[in-house]
Amino acid sequence: MLGERDYVMRLVKQLAEFIARVLKVASTQKADEALATLRAACGQALGMEYEVLSMLDAKSAVELLGEPARVLAFIQLVEAMGEVDAKTEPMRALTRYRHALELADVLGAPAGELATRLRTKLSR
Numbered sequence: 001m002l003g004e005r006d007y008v009m010r011l012v013k014q015l016a017e018f019i020a021r022v023l024k025v026a027s028t029q030k031a032d033e034a035l036a037t038l039r040a041a042c043g044q045a046l047g048m049e050y051e052v053l054s055m056l057d058a059k060s061a062v063e064l065l066g067e068p069a070r071v072l073a074f075i076q077l078v079e080a081m082g083e084v085d086a087k088t089e090p091m092r093a094l095t096r097y098r099h100a101l102e103l104a105d106v107l108g109a110p111a112g113e114l115a116t117r118l119r120t121k122l123s124r
Helices: 002-027 031-046 050-055 058-065 068-088 090-107 109-123
Strands: none
Touching (some): 031 050, 050 068, 068 109
């Protein structure tokens, strides 16, 4: 049990570091760099390339990722990509938010807060 908890904590820490880097890059108006950083984060933190996961429907992506912590991390990465796109590509941002919400809905209860936040972003 401790090994699984360590894994989840390491995953959360890696995700936080990547998102912090992205927000720093995005604040300097370098959206392409920020998105590339997030794609790299997906590969490094989840062991799967973003391009592969983004081509799957939500149910298949959730099944492939397996553990709820990994799915939550992916949802947060997709949401962060939407945040980067919101400044320059608002329609693409909405598409990313919808994708993240679909993932959250498939995951269910563990993604409750994320789903609520995403619904708020989509209703604006």
